[in-house]
Amino acid sequence: MLPPGSWLGCLGGGQLGRMFVHAAQALGYKVLILDPDASGPAAQAADDVIVAAYDDAAAIARFARRVAAVTTEFENVPAATLERLAANLPTRPGAEAVRIAQDRRREKRFFADHGLPVGRFAIIERADDLGRADVGLFPGILKTATLGYDGKGQWRVNSREQALLAWMSVGQPPCVLEALVPFHREISVLVARSRDGAVAVWPVQENEHRDGILARTLVPARLDEGRPEAAQALAARLVAALDYVGVLAVEMFVTADGLLLNEMAPRPHNSGHYTIEACETSQFEQQARILAAAPLGATTLVQSAVMVNVLGDVWFDGEVRREPRFADVLALPGAHLHLYGKAEARRGRKMGHVTCTAPTLTEALATADAVSRALGIPQ
Numbered sequence: 001m002l003p004p005g006s007w008l009g010c011l012g013g014g015q016l017g018r019m020f021v022h023a024a025q026a027l028g029y030k031v032l033i034l035d036p037d038a039s040g041p042a043a044q045a046a047d048d049v050i051v052a053a054y055d056d057a058a059a060i061a062r063f064a065r066r067v068a069a070v071t072t073e074f075e076n077v078p079a080a081t082l083e084r085l086a087a088n089l090p091t092r093p094g095a096e097a098v099r100i101a102q103d104r105r106r107e108k109r110f111f112a113d114h115g116l117p118v119g120r121f122a123i124i125e126r127a128d129d130l131g132r133a134d135v136g137l138f139p140g141i142l143k144t145a146t147l148g149y150d151g152k153g154q155w156r157v158n159s160r161e162q163a164l165l166a167w168m169s170v171g172q173p174p175c176v177l178e179a180l181v182p183f184h185r186e187i188s189v190l191v192a193r194s195r196d197g198a199v200a201v202w203p204v205q206e207n208e209h210r211d212g213i214l215a216r217t218l219v220p221a222r223l224d225e226g227r228p229e230a231a232q233a234l235a236a237r238l239v240a241a242l243d244y245v246g247v248l249a250v251e252m253f254v255t256a257d258g259l260l261l262n263e264m265a266p267r268p269h270n271s272g273h274y275t276i277e278a279c280e281t282s283q284f285e286q287q288a289r290i291l292a293a294a295p296l297g298a299t300t301l302v303q304s305a306v307m308v309n310v311l312g313d314v315w316f317d318g319e320v321r322r323e324p325r326f327a328d329v330l331a332l333p334g335a336h337l338h339l340y341g342k343a344e345a346r347r348g349r350k351m352g353h354v355t356c357t358a359p360t361l362t363e364a365l366a367t368a369d370a371v372s373r374a375l376g377i378p379q
């Protein structure tokens with residue numbers, strides 16, 4: 001295990017990096033962030049920052065000389081940068097897993113090639129691929145292969161003609177066309193794997209999206225008997241198939257016929273923020289433990305939780321800017337407020353979250369409803 005006081009490096013400076021910094025510092029480590037933004041959420045909390053682009057070879061070399069191990073909080077760090085770092089340093093996760101997760105084509109093929117359950121899809125690189133796409137893929141969702149997030153780079157398409165039009169109008173980027181999945185619920189499972197292959201899976205969380213952005217996460221997920229165990233087993237199979245080292249978030253659809261993988265994120269995840277207050281070990285502490293080659297922590301759920309995302313929208317009443325009523329949130333027993341230190345509130349921008357904890361999910365939901373009312377979040 002790396003001795004406390006060692007420097008851990010993190011590529012990326014958003015809120016996930018900020019919460020990683022907090023957890024790593026609690027264990028006595030120092031954190032160096034590399035990010036193009038000098039004043040982002042993680043840079044504000046870190047012990048030091050290198051302000052540079054993720055492909056700036058000289059800056060990456062300086063970064064590498066100062067840290068004992070490297071992680072990421074942002075999956076669009078070039079895989080080549082991770083490869084360069086991995087030549088000399090423990091890099092968790094490794095470049096290969098990140099390369100797969102960065103591109104929906106590789107991700108979907110990986111799921112299918114490893115016999116993991118995934119919905120019907122086709123890879124679209126030429127107009128002809130859409131021309132030949134199975135009729136069963138409509139109605140469907142066309143998604144750009146790279147750089148999509150929070151529902152961006154996605155189009156609902158009811159027919160081949162609509163799909164072609166949508167694809168042409170956005171410049172014909174490589175895409176994946178997925179059949180629309182008739183799901184009952186969306187869930188995600190966080191899983192951690194250490195260098196020696198030990199696996200720890202957190203409880204299953206249920207996710208509610210609004211306008212393509214995660215709005216709330218409920219834990220434990222309200223699932224039929226046996227389903228949580230099946231979802232956890234699926235996440236464990238995936239992390240082993242990837243030979244992954246680090247924290248992985250796996251999004252799934254719950255359908256009448258069983259579970260289907262949607263996508264994965266090679267890092268802690270918005271839907272796992274509840275682990276800070278509700279679990280024995282948070283996703284960020286686990287990330288720090290793995291980086292430091294320390295034993296994995298227990299992932300047991302200590303209390304039920306509902307996480308409410310706080311988007312920039314709550315700073316606006318129509319066109320008028322207002323200060324959200326955070327005092328009313330802090331007055332609620334069991335409500336834990338996290339703000340990420342972002343200077344400017346914009347609609348749709350993740351500014352913070354509130355995790356509501358309670359002995360039962362019903363009570364946590366009641367607190368979450370009160371949080372939403374206090375902040376003016378539509379329910």
Ligand code: AMP
Pocket residue numbers: 119141148149150151178179180181182186209212251262263
């Ligand atoms: P993604 O970025 O792939 O997680 O997609 C964002 C959201 O769009 C998901 O959380 C779902 O609510 C919805 N979605 C994505 N893919 C599908 C699909 N194949 N069928 C139905 N809904 C989907």
